[in-house]
Every structure is written in structure tokens, then in C-alpha cells.
Amino acid sequence: MSRLRPNIAAMKGYVPGYQPPDIASWIKINTNENSYPPSxxxxxxxxxxxxxxxxxxxxxxxxxxxxxxxxxxxxxxxxxxxxxxxxxxxxxxxxxxxxxxxxxxxxxxxxxxxxxxxxxxxxxxxxxxxxxxxxxxxxxxxxxxxxxxxxxxxxxxxxxxxxxxxxxxxxxxxxxxxxxxxxxxxxxxxxxxxxxxxxxxxxxxxxxxxxxxxxxxxxxxxxxxxxxxxxxxxxxxxxxxxxxxxxxxxxxxxxxDQEHLRECCRKILETREWFSAELRAIGYNVIPSQGNYVFATPPDRDGKRIYEGLYARKILVRHFSDPLLCQGLRISIGTRSEMERTLAAIKEIG
Ligand SMILES: Cc1ncc(COP(=O)(O)O)c(C=O)c1O
The missing domain is CATH 3.40.640.10 (Type I PLP-dependent aspartate aminotransferase-like (Major domain))
Incomplete structure (x- = not known):
């Protein structure tokens, strides 16, 4: 399209994290959303x-x-x-x-x-x-x-x-x-x-x-x-x-409603610490996080393999193809029960 500004014609555009159409049937922990409802x-x-x-x-x-x-x-x-x-x-x-x-x-x-x-x-x-x-x-x-x-x-x-x-x-x-x-x-x-x-x-x-x-x-x-x-x-x-x-x-x-915010963050941080410790116990490298997500690298450094294994089980996490990040996964911290199911799936994938 020759009428476009050259920078617009040349750019790829941002690709946001995947939002599946049948969202309710997934554990969706790929875009750092909050799994709890708002106030x-x-x-x-x-x-x-x-x-x-x-x-x-x-x-x-x-x-x-x-x-x-x-x-x-x-x-x-x-x-x-x-x-x-x-x-x-x-x-x-x-x-x-x-x-x-x-x-x-x-x-x-x-x-x-x-x-x-x-x-x-x-x-x-x-x-x-x-x-x-x-x-x-x-x-x-x-x-x-x-x-x-x-x-x-x-x-x-x-x-x-x-x-x-x-x-x-x-x-x-x-x-x-x-x-x-x-x-x-x-x-x-x-x-x-x-x-x-x-x-x-x-x-x-x-x-x-x-x-x-x-x-x-x-x-x-x-x-x-x-x-x-x-x-x-x-x-x-x-x-x-x-x-x-x-x-x-x-x-x-x-x-x-700051009370709701504090209680919600408290639950997420508690789950983040539990989930991080469990992943470390099975040999993952988990970077200490200050957010509602962790960056975790499996022992074989094959993040894509774990991503695909989780995807097949309808658990959506974020895998980046970038060479600096492809060895691991960014996993948002959902509810305790979502993270228990995710951990069980990770163990099953091995
Ligand atoms: C670092 C960072 N900045 C900004 C945003 C965008 O946030 P918002 O939903 O408020 O536009 C995100 C969303 O994932 C983010 O991770």
C-alpha cells in the first residue's frame, strides 16, 4: 500500500497474549490477568x-x-x-x-x-x-x-x-x-x-x-x-x-475499595511463594518475583516443551520465542486451585 507512511507499512504490529474464544474452559495464566473477580x-x-x-x-x-x-x-x-x-x-x-x-x-x-x-x-x-x-x-x-x-x-x-x-x-x-x-x-x-x-x-x-x-x-x-x-x-x-x-x-x-485490593494481592503473593517453592523443589529455576507472575525455567531449559504440554491440558501460559527467554515460561499466578492444577500438570509432563 504505497499511500501508507513507510514506517506503518514496514511495522509488524504488537501481538498480545492469546485470548482463547472458549476462555472458560482454560486455566488462563498467560497475560498476568487477575483470576479473582474485582471488588x-x-x-x-x-x-x-x-x-x-x-x-x-x-x-x-x-x-x-x-x-x-x-x-x-x-x-x-x-x-x-x-x-x-x-x-x-x-x-x-x-x-x-x-x-x-x-x-x-x-x-x-x-x-x-x-x-x-x-x-x-x-x-x-x-x-x-x-x-x-x-x-x-x-x-x-x-x-x-x-x-x-x-x-x-x-x-x-x-x-x-x-x-x-x-x-x-x-x-x-x-x-x-x-x-x-x-x-x-x-x-x-x-x-x-x-x-x-x-x-x-x-x-x-x-x-x-x-x-x-x-x-x-x-x-x-x-x-x-x-x-x-x-x-x-x-x-x-x-x-x-x-x-x-x-x-x-x-x-x-x-x-x-483498598481492603479488597489488599486481600486479593495477599492471596496472590501467598500462592506465588508456594508455587515458586514447589517448582524449585522439582529442579526449576524460578526468579524471585515482585509481580503476579513468575519466570520459571525447567531443568532441561526447554520452555516450549512445557508450554506445549500445558497447552494440550488446556492450561495457557506465556512462552516467548526470543532467544533470551525461550528456555523458560512466564506463568501468571492464578487462584490456589488453578496453580495446584498447573503444578500437577507440570509434574506429569516431567
Ligand atoms: C509492563 C506492562 N505495561 C503495561 C501493560 C498494559 O497495561 P494496561 O492493561 O493497563 O494497558 C502491561 C500489560 O500486560 C504490562 O505488562
Whole structure:
């Protein structure tokens, strides 16, 4: 198609984790979704917003998502001017690139982490650079002064699991001349997060998602916290009605029900530790994780064989063909009973 921009014609497009059509007949632990339901208050809020005849839907939602910003403001301790709500954190990642990286500019991220940053950069026509990881989990060869427009740091790292230490992230903030975007999609499962750095450094942005810890992947909700001037720029770029009415109602209810969030995370972390120990006991290498998933490598380092064995038993985990990752599997932590069945299947596959 000669009319296309050359970068769009050349790009492959992002391939998300498989969503089987007969989803209920699978143990689906391939995309780090939450196997537990969201807070019951979320369901109540959606139904109340919808009304018995759906009549709320004929008017547009709040364009500024003001109530959500205020709710998030109370939760995170930042003024609403420091917060933007998004249609999944993917939306805000996209808008960060659009705001800070022009055609031909460089953005960078860590490989392995979330390759969608590269897709978004390709759409924009920005150049992509990747940095590897050292054995002690630091960024290999990161320059003293990194001049790229954005450096994306996924922390906790997905698919591997560890979070970068705060002192190290702070050092990176000082070394980045452009923006440092901390993708904290999995921070609710972690022992610490880097939110405080937003107050200290004007180039730091933190992104969060309600897809994982709040069990709302199907609603598409995320947010970013940054200096008001960054938020104001992102506000200019986003679709003006980026969050629909039901998503807005769901988001407020979810953020307010912190008890539900804590209890859900507690169960997942308990199961993660149990599952990791069981896999180690049968010779797997399991990287200590701060997320709701583990990266596990079988003794024969043939991740694909285990993936296929599990697939045949209707258990869906994530196998990456990338040479750095193909030896293992990323396994999301589902309910205790799902993980017991997964462990039994892994033992059977041998
Ligand atoms: C590291 C990372 N960032 C961002 C996202 C996107 O999250 P959301 O569902 O909020 O768009 C994901 C989803 O898997 C992720 O793993």
C-alpha cells in the first residue's frame, strides 16, 4: 500500500497474549490477568451508572475524569493536577511517546521487558534502542548521560519479576536528560514503588494499571502521575472522552475499595511463594518475583516443551520465542486451585 507512511507499512504490529474464544474452559495464566473477580462494589457501581434502562449512556462521560482524579489524588497523595486517567496504561504510554518523541528521535527500554514501547515508537517514527540487563539486575551499558527522549523502565520487570532498587532508579533519573517513565503496572504486588521520585525529579513519570491488581483488564483503566506540566501536555493529546461512563464508575469504586485490593494481592503473593517453592523443589529455576507472575525455567531449559504440554491440558501460559527467554515460561499466578492444577500438570509432563 504505497499511500501508507513507510514506517506503518514496514511495522509488524504488537501481538498480545492469546485470548482463547472458549476462555472458560482454560486455566488462563498467560497475560498476568487477575483470576479473582474485582471488588463487588465495582459491579454495583457499574450497574448503578447504567441504570435499569441504560439511559445514562446517551450523554458523553466526564471529559476530564475529574472524580477519578480526585479519588486517585486521595489514594496516592498527589494533587489532581499531577494525575491523568487513561484507557489502560497502554494509552498513556502511547501519549507519552507522542508528547516527547518526534520522528527520528530516540526512545529506549530494557530488553527483556514490555515490547509494546517499541511498537508505539515505530508508529510515531521514533528510533528504538534497547539495553540489556547485567547479572546483578542493572541496565547494561547505560550511559552516564542518556540523551534519548524517553527511557522506559518496567519495574517490577515483566516478564522476569524483580523490581529495580529505588536508589538505582533515582540514579537513572539523574542520568536521563529526557523523561524516565517508570512503568509500575505491577507495583501493587511489590514491596516498594518509586512514586516519591515524581516529587523529586521533573523528568520522572509513573504509570499504573488497574488491569492486574484490581482485576479490571476488561474495563481498560490506567493512570499516570507526573508534574502538572507533563500532565497538561498529555491532556492535550488524549481523546477527550477517553474513559467511558462505566469505566469511570468502576474506577472510582475500585480505587476506594483498598481492603479488597489488599486481600486479593495477599492471596496472590501467598500462592506465588508456594508455587515458586514447589517448582524449585522439582529442579526449576524460578526468579524471585515482585509481580503476579513468575519466570520459571525447567531443568532441561526447554520452555516450549512445557508450554506445549500445558497447552494440550488446556492450561495457557506465556512462552516467548526470543532467544533470551525461550528456555523458560512466564506463568501468571492464578487462584490456589488453578496453580495446584498447573503444578500437577507440570509434574506429569516431567
Ligand atoms: C509492563 C506492562 N505495561 C503495561 C501493560 C498494559 O497495561 P494496561 O492493561 O493497563 O494497558 C502491561 C500489560 O500486560 C504490562 O505488562
Amino acid at each position: 463487588p462494589k465495582v459491579v454495583e457501581a457499574i450497574l448503578a451508572e447504567l441504570g435499569s434502562d441504560g439511559s445514562s449512556l446517551h450523554t458523553y462521560p466526564s471529559a476530564s475524569s475529574q472524580l477519578l482524579r480526585e479519588t486517585a489524588s486521595e489514594l496516592y497523595g498527589f494533587d489532581p493536577a499531577w494525575i491523568i486517567m487513561a484507557n489502560g496504561s497502554d494509552e498513556v504510554l502511547n501519549n507519552l511517546i507522542r508528547a516527547f518523541a518526534g520522528e527520528g528521535d530516540e526512545i529506549a527500554y530494557v530488553h527483556p521487558s514490555y515490547s509494546y514501547y517499541a511498537t508505539l515508537a515505530e508508529i510515531q517514527g521514533a528510533r528504538v534502542r534497547t539495553f540489556g540487563l547485567t547479572d546483578d539486575f542493572r541496565i547494561a551499558g547505560f550511559p552516564e548521560r542518556y540523551e534519548g527522549k524517553i527511557f522506559f523502565l518496567t519495574t517490577p520487570n515483566a516478564p522476569l519479576g524483580p523490581a529495580f532498587p529505588l536508589e538505582y532508579i533515582e540514579e537513572l533519573a539523574q542520568r536521563c536528560l529526557g523523561m524516565l517513565v517508570l512503568d509500575e503496572t505491577y507495583a501493587d504486588f511489590a514491596e516498594f514503588n518509586a512514586l516519591e521520585l515524581v516529587k523529586k525529579y521533573d523528568n520522572v513519570v509513573v504509570t499504573r494499571s488497574l488491569s492486574k491488581s484490581y482485576a479490571l483488564a476488561g474495563m481498560r483503566l490506567g493512570l499516570a502521575i507526573a508534574r502538572p506540566e507533563v500532565i497538561a501536555a498529555l491532556d492535550k493529546i488524549r481523546d477527550h472522552y477517553n474513559l467511558d461512563r462505566l469505566a469511570q464508575a468502576a474506577c472510582v469504586a475500585a480505587l476506594k
